[in-house]
Amino acid sequence: MRTSSEERFAVAEQNGGYAVSAEHLTKAYELGELASLQRTISAIANRVLNRGDPPRGYPAVNDVTFTIAPAECFALIGANGSGKSTLSRLIAGITLPTSGVVRIRGRVLPLLSVAAAFHPELTGRENVELFGTILGLDRKEIAAATPQIVAFSGIAPEHLATPTKRFSEGMQARLAFAIALRLPAEVYIFDEVLVVADAEFKDTCAAEIKALADRGRSVIFISHELPLVRSICTRGLWIDRGHIRMIGPIGEVVDAYVESRGMEKTASSNT
């Protein structure tokens, strides 16, 4: 039994309960080579000539405010380089904002890249412990989750004793997903990680992600596969060059996004 997203969101807002709350979030990155001989020389020249350094900041995320309710599947959509991944890194606390603030209730489990924390020389099982520990879980929590991880990944036990460098990309994705879905957290982030999975595993994961929400967890889902986004998520945020273009029920946001892209395409094909 799934309540509608608006209902969940309304209830959560009334209680002042949020899973993730971002206020005026801005993140600027430096452009260009961070350190190079050319840069060193021009910095010295600027100092000698008493010129200030040229501004190099580029806002990847610009004044973004939104709230994600508990038990909500929230989509981040937008073109490449629009700021989706930066936003998920900020929520995961991997990088700090230039200004603004994010509040998160509970533990965040980010799966931002398949095999992000996998070490190719370690076996599947050793990597489960490595990944879990790095995410801040203790040995008991990892040991409790391991049998379920093994079962869910569908990888044979003798393969789990093999270094992951011999795994295919799809198998690595399976293991990464199994770890992410079976370790306990309050907020899960999946950034474009279902790309290499086969159709069957994709369906399984989609169902599992919805199940997470049914158990009260919040999910932030990033993908360019819009049908998948529609089927998994309940609300969404469309981000464009760092700014929020739209935020609301997933159908409306995806429709608007598709429409704008279609228009851009026709516009560019006319020129």
Next chain:
Amino acid sequence: MRPTAESDTRGPAAEPATAEEAPTMSGLPLVQTVAPASRRVRLRDIVRSWPVARVITIRDFKVQYKQSALGPIWLVIQPLAVLASFVVVFDSVAQVNTSGIPYPLFALVGVTVWTFTSFSIPAGARSQIVNKRIIRYVDCPRIAFVTASIVASLPVLAAPLALTLASVYLMGYHLSLSVLALPLAIAWLLLLVWGLTLGLSAANVRYRDVNSVVPFLLQGGLFLTPLAYPLSAVPERLALVLSFNPFTGVVEVWRWTLLGSTVDSTAVAIGLAVTAVLVVVGWRVFARMEVRFADLI
């Protein structure tokens, strides 16, 4: 997870590191805040991040001797090879005066200190870079990579130290009571390497120039530290200059604890002061840069 706590100081409540502290569905989970900060790593994170340091250390141990025919035997071959060259140059050619201590034994202590230093410093300076994927994709305590690099280097210290102790015993040389100070001598060496590693690993994230500086420093240090010769054999003025290399004090103390040789107390005092400065500076550099690691690496 380590984002800053609601009350801006990252109190214990902000870090659900253990099962008891971990948020549960029954109670309201703890709120964590991610906000601009100039630094967020605390000294206590060194201890708290031990579980992460532990798995990274285990990983590094497992990976270290993969596809190596001799594996851990290298731990002994390397110091013995350096010792042999010291014996040729400083005992046979230069004939340094070691005040009655058999030269191989005298040099073995210096070799022990330097084998560890020249292994652990580059490993430590690389520690953030080699864990770049973890830094970019997970919020984990990055101080743990520094801890892990030092712990993973310990066998490189233990092997030649065992060789030294065995040689002292086999050559019928008597250990004096000063050997009880050996843990302090080891602690000093580790603290010095830790301080250097902190600063170098952080600087390396932004400036890969560190990779060019470290081998050159270690090469200089091999000669500008009294490893193969006693500080007492150096003219007084020059000895004072060498004392500002903190490894000079370290190796003097090491030889005193293991061989009962005389110690230049000025060198020890200066060495301790320089070590303190390096550790404070290293920590501050690390703490200041750590918040931007994921952006810069």
